[in-house]
Structure formats: structure tokens, C-alpha cells
Amino acid sequence: GNYGKGFAVVADEIRNLAETAGAQASGISKNLKLIKSLIDKTEASSEQARGRFDLVVEKVKKVSDEELKIQGAISEQSSGGAEILKALAELNQISHTVRDRAEELLKTTAIIHKELAALEQQEI
Secondary structure, eight states: OHHHHHHHHHHHHHHHHHHHHHHHHHHHHHHHHHHHHHHHHHHHHHHHHHHHHHHHHHHHHHHHHHHHHHHHHHHHHHHHHHHHHHHHHHHHHHHHHHHHHHHHHHHHHHHHHHHHHHHHHHHO
């Protein structure tokens, strides 16, 4: 009798512990599934962020390439500008030379006219 009651109490406790353990195992299983779901979402977000980061890196590289092209064009324009300034200086020098020669030619022409006029006066 007493042994049977004691055994029934122990069996009841074991059953309660088994139910509690089952409930806890079920809770742990749900928590593990939730954790796995969160990990999967985090992984997907990470992949998406990596894709966006790769896109940013690609765009930065394109901007850098364009900047190099612009710097090259500016350098070419600077060189071209320097050549134009040099050519303008040469044209200015040539213009002064032509003006000086034209003045000399006018003086020489005036002298020739004067001499011709003097010769005409002597012949008359």
C-alpha cells in the first residue's frame, strides 16, 4: 500500500517532469527556429549590404576614372593655352617687326620722292 502510494507519487512527479521537459524542449525548439530565422534574415541583409557596398565601390571607381580623364583634359588645355600664348607673343613680335619695316619703307619712299623732286627741279 504505502509503497504503491510512494511509487504513484514518484511516477506522478516523473510524469510532471517529463511534461515540463517536453514543454521546455518545445520552447527551445521554437527559440532555435526563431534564432535560425533571424540568422537567415541577417545573412540576407548582409548579402544585400555587400551588394550595395560593391555598387558603391564600383561607382567610386568610375568617379575616380572620370576625375583622371578630367585632369588629363585640363592638362591638355593648359598646354594648349600655353602654346596659344606663345603663338600670340610671336605674332605680336612679327607685327612689331612688320610695323617697323613699314615705317622704314615709308621713310625710304619719302626720301626717294624728295630725291626725285630734287632731280626734277634740277632738270627744269
